[in-house]
Amino acid sequence: MKIAMPVDDKFMDTSICISFGRTPYFLIYDTDTKEGVFLDNSAVASQGGAGIKAAQTISDNKADALLTPRCGENAADVLKAADIKIYKTQGTSAIDNINAFVDGKLSVLEEIHAGFHKHGEK
Amino acid sequence: MRIAVLSGKGGTGKTLIAVNLASAAKTSAYIDCDVEEPNGHLFFKPEGIEEAEIAIKIPSVSEELCSGCRICVDFCKFNALAYIKGKLKIFDEVCHSCGGCVLFCPEKALSEKDKVIGKVQRGVSDNVAVSTGILNTGEASGVPIIKKLLNNSMIEEETLTLIDCPPGSACIVMESIKEADYCILVAEPTLFGVHNLQMVHELVKLFDKPHGVVLNKCLEGENPAEIFCLEKDIKILGRIAFDNELGTINSNARIAVRENEKYKTMFSSLLQKVTREVHHETVANS
Structure with a gap:
């Protein structure tokens, strides 16, 4: 299966990015072939709705699961429609999280935040 | 004055x-x-x-007419639209009512509706x-x-x-x-x-x-x-x-x-x- 995660750099030793929608890159990892592909996140400079666009990218790349430290409600809405399960990352290493996911040690992300899209808009 | x-x-x-x-x-x-x-x-x-x-105008989709071309999704600067599993999703509260998606839809699948x-x-x-x-x-x-x-x-x-x-x-x-x-x-x-x-x-x-x-x-x-x-x-x-x-x-x-x-x-x-x-x-x- 294919799993996606927001990452800070384009190499396998990278760390998980704290933001899903505004992450610079995504790592799409295939647990069967054990190969990873890095994608630029085109949503990073969005005026708004970055989470929606990022979730669209994850869906278009046929990921089955997303590993992320957190996720906003609009992104979660898109991911749900795309049948992509969201798991909460542990620690910062991408590889450790891939291994933890394969070993069934990551739990489903329960806490969906309300997003930052309404702040300061006066 | x-x-x-x-x-x-x-x-x-x-x-x-x-x-x-x-x-x-x-x-x-x-x-x-x-x-x-x-x-x-x-x-x-x-x-x-x-x-x-x-009320402001926000887009509404007719699913029968939508061909999935995604022109609207790509156009929206606020990412108020997503196309997932053959269906267009519209995020009303993200929409800034510019009307662009409705204008650009080649299938006329989008129309405007009022939101109070x-x-x-x-x-x-x-x-x-x-x-x-x-x-x-x-x-x-x-x-x-x-x-x-x-x-x-x-x-x-x-x-x-x-x-x-x-x-x-x-x-x-x-x-x-x-x-x-x-x-x-x-x-x-x-x-x-x-x-x-x-x-x-x-x-x-x-x-x-x-x-x-x-x-x-x-x-x-x-x-x-x-x-x-x-x-x-x-x-x-x-x-x-x-x-x-x-x-x-x-x-x-x-x-x-x-x-x-x-x-x-x-x-x-x-x-x-x-x-x-x-x-x-x-x-x-x-």
């Missing part, structure tokens, strides 16, 4: 000044553009209220026609409500109109002062007050609006806001003292001009001064 009252932060006295100037006039209109938390109506307690809902974001109330309080804009909680922008408040044909050129602006210097304030003939900037006598005054001062200069400052809550001794006005050569229209009696009347949601002859005289003279300034500006610019 449209006079906007603004300040860089809340609580400086915009509503105090707008409400009392409107009350001091023979007849006037008061328009509360602080649509996120309008409070002028608490003072005026207007009667004979008429309400009108304000708030309302406008109109009523009368003695000599003052009171209009209030109310934005529903959680909505992104009050601009459509302010547009409706200020584009009303009831507001005639010759009517003295006080526009009570939202605090700050963002889009909704720009919308509120756009058609104003004159701007009154209200400032507090603190360094923080100076910072906020500077923000709105830059804004009115950018909009090329004639303007002057009312120094509110004045105490004995040095007034940083006054020093700022003198340095920048900004017209000082008046000074309102830090006055327990005025504060008490105001905090009880009563209108000082209607309660006490002393305040009637004070605000009438401020109104005269502002009116003279507006005429002076009109003559100078014609």
